[in-house]
Amino acid sequence: MLTAVIVDDEPLARQRLRRLLGKVAGPVIHVVAECTDVDELMRLAQRTQVDVLFLDIELPGGNGFTALRRWNGPPPRVVFVSAYDQHGVRAFEDRAVDYLLKPVSAERLRDTVSRLTTQSDTPPRTTPASGRMLSLQLGRRTLRVDEADIQVVRAQGNYLDIETKLGTFTYRRPLGEFIQALDARAFLRVHRSSVVRIAAVAEILTLGSGRYRLTLDCGRVIVTGRGYRSDVQQRLANTPADGAST
Numbered sequence: 407m408l409t410a411v412i413v414d415d416e417p418l419a420r421q422r423l424r425r426l427l428g429k430v431a432g433p434v435i436h437v438v439a440e441c442t443d444v445d446e447l448m449r450l451a452q453r454t455q456v457d458v459l460f461l462d463i464e465l466p467g468g469n470g471f472t473a474l475r476r477w478n479g480p481p482p483r484v485v486f487v488s489a490y491d492q493h494g495v496r497a498f499e500d501r502a503v504d505y506l507l508k509p510v511s512a513e514r515l516r517d518t519v520s521r522l523t524t525q526s527d528t529p530p531r532t533t534p535a536s537g538r539m540l541s542l543q544l545g546r547r548t549l550r551v552d553e554a555d556i557q558v559v560r561a562q563g564n565y566l567d568i569e570t571k572l573g574t575f576t577y578r579r580p581l582g583e584f585i586q587a588l589d590a591r592a593f594l595r596v597h598r599s600s601v602v603r604i605a606a607v608a609e610i611l612t613l614g615s616g617r618y619r620l621t622l623d624c625g626r627v628i629v630t631g632r633g634y635r636s637d638v639q640q641r642l643a644n645t646p647a648d649g650a651s652t
Contacts, residue, residue, distance in 0.1 A: 444468040
C-alpha cells in the first residue's frame with residue numbers, strides 16, 4: 407500500500423480526487439492527509455512518511471515546485487495536478503510520475519495508479535540512449551527528450567500523453583504532426599490515437615477481427631485498431647495472423 411497526500415487549495419478539488427482515488431485505487435493507495443498550502447505540507451512532511459504526492463501547481467505560500475525544493479528526507483513520487491498545461495515540461499524535468507489536467511477523469515487516474523504501482527514493484531530499467539534527441543517547444547521552455555526513452559504516445563483530444571522511462575507529461579500537439587518528428591524505423595502507429603516504440607513491445611496477443619493487444623515493457627496495454635492490422639503484422643516480428651494461436 408502506498409501512502410498519499412493531496413495538496414490543493416480548493417476543497418472541492420481535494421474531495422473529488424480523494425473520491426476518485428477510492429474508486430480506482432481501492433486499498434492500493436491510502437490518502438493519509440490533505441494540505442491546502444506549501445507551509446502546511448512542509449509541516450506534515452516532518453512527521454509523516456509520504457510515498458506519493460498529488461500536488462497542485464498554484465498554491466498559497468508558493469507553488470508545487472517550491473514545495474519540492476523545500477522537501478527534506480526521501481523524495482516522494484509526485485503526480486502534478488493542474489488546470490493548466492503550460493507546466494508540463496517543468497514537471498517532466500522534475501521527474502514527475504505523471505501530470506494530470508483538471509478535471510481529472512477516472513480513466514486517466516487509473517492509468518496513473520497503474521504507473522505508480524508498477525514503479526513501486528519494479529526498479530527502473532536502463533538502456534543505452536539512442537543519441538537522437540527531440541526538442542519540444544512548450545511556451546518559453548524547450549524539453550529535450552531522447553527517443554529511446556519514449557514508450558508510447560497517446561492522443562487525448564488536442565493533447566498528447568507522452569510516456570517515457572522518466573515519467574509522463576502532457577503536450578499540446580496533434581498526433582499526426584508529432585509522428586513526423588519520430589524515427590519511422592523505431593515507432594509504429596497502431597491506433598488512430600496511439601503510437602508505440604517497437605522495441606518496447608514485450609507481448610502480443612491476437613484478439614481477432616484484426617485487433618491485437620500489445621503489452622509494453624512499462625506495463626502499459628494498448629489495443630490496436632483494425633485499420634492498422636497490416637502494419638502491425640508486418641512491423642512487429644512474429645505477430646500471429648488472425649485465427650492463429652499465440
